[in-house]
Amino acid sequence: MQIKTAFSDGTSEQLKIIDATLDEPKANEVLIKMVATGVCHTDTAGRDGLTTPLPVSLGHEGAGIVEQVGSSVMDLQPGDHVVLSFAYCGRCQHCLTGHPGMCEHFNELNFAGHNFDGSHRIHTLDGQPISTFFGQSSFSTHAVVDQHNVIKVDPTVDLRLLGPLGCGIQNGAGTILNYLQPKFGESLVIFGTGAVGLSAIMAAKLTGVERIIAVDIFDQRLSLAKELGATDVVNSKVVDAEAAIREILPNGADYTLDTTGVSPVVLNALHVLKPGGECAVVGMGRELTLNLQNDLMAEGKKSSGVIEGDAIPQLFIPKLVSFYKQGRFPFDKLIKFYDFDQINDGFAASKDGSVLKPVVTF
Incomplete structure (x- = not known):
């Protein structure tokens, strides 16, 4: 045809x-x-x-x-x-x-x-x-x-x-709900509030996470992040992101999610983790230089690449549609x-x- x-x-x-x-x-x-x-x-x-x-x-x-x-x-x-x-x-x-x-x-x-x-x-x-x-x-x-x-x-x-x-919404929401699976009372920092990051924020709100911190350089996106479930927002163009996050979470975050693929931002996401915390990376990026001792091994931190939200689309996408119909996504x-x-x-x-x-x- x-x-x-x-x-x-x-x-x-x-x-x-x-x-x-x-x-x-x-x-x-x-x-x-x-x-x-x-x-x-x-x-x-x-x-x-x-x-x-x-x-x-x-x-x-x-x-x-x-x-x-x-x-x-x-x-x-x-x-x-x-x-x-x-x-x-x-x-x-x-x-x-x-x-x-x-x-x-x-x-x-x-x-x-x-x-x-x-x-x-x-x-x-x-x-x-x-x-x-x-x-x-x-x-x-x-x-x-x-x-x-x-x-x-x-x-x-x-x-x-x-x-x-x-793809995009499944990627953000699935990384939270399928892969990281944060528990009630834990903390999460999301770097980048495009469609993937905002989808992750909406998903995190469904889990009972205590603190959801959104980081971006655009105030209008951060405003929407707050509306969709972020408990705190940080404009990294205006303030030092790591310092601002440490003021909110002195012991560090349980989880971080990078949606940007920007190497310095990925390092921020690693640095603000608490010992044993995990950073999930979903952004398309380039080379990254890190100190294995200070950035990962010394505090038992983890960094993982996640593809398509670790989802089985035939099962996951209908669930997202159901949450949408309920007004929760x-x-x-x-x-x-x-x-x-x-x-x-x-x-x-x-x-x-x-x-x-x-x-x-x-």
Whole structure:
């Protein structure tokens, strides 16, 4: 079938919306009519050729309606409302023990540009293959995805809102609820209050954590962090973040979460931990120099990278939708909608920080 898709060949920061062809789904695959897709920083990396072979059709926080299912797909049917998340094999040790974000084939299935069988579903009109992104390429009017990417969701909820649950919001909330699992009365410091950090704050509020400290350089984001559940906020552009946090938590924090990927900020997150505390890192970053003795070993601290919130999307995303319906996880406050032909405006708003979570609608 012919579709329209947001395409990058690496020659410009402006995505091009082009006509392309999309193959029929195979036995393990599903054809989705896209309704909306969130814009994420990882899409920018893909656009710039940092993750996936170019040319590539982007988008990895999709939401849509099932139109067709392959012969081996058992739990989905046409008309189902679905969210699309990351691809995983479902067969390796990590997948089988409930950690698909650590799938042995994660990088291949999400970033190598091809489908599970090594072939392509998206082609230019003259037949040249276009790389798939995260197994979905959901900045498209339709997408063909493996059944592992697909999560059935409550049809009574506005489907346009739900795409970001597939990556950014799942990442922040899942790192708290699935990985760190802070206990009643403990403390948590979250560095960076974009969509991922604010999702973590909303999740932390669900746990009964006593202190939730949000750190950022933008007052408007810190104000929203306070509204969503932060007990304290620190503007690290105005004050020394470590000193301010130590005033609130003289013994240090039980947990910290870095969403920025900025090396000095990651060090801040390590330094403010109490002995035995743990720092979870989810931001895409570069090199980091630390003193193993002083920053980690001497006080038994831990630092861990967490992928996609250590979530099983088929179980976790419906829970987030349920909390949203209860009014306990109001992630809709992060979202602003853009028409498909305004997709580059959405990317620009994400880059300058004026919009926390742009969502492209079809």
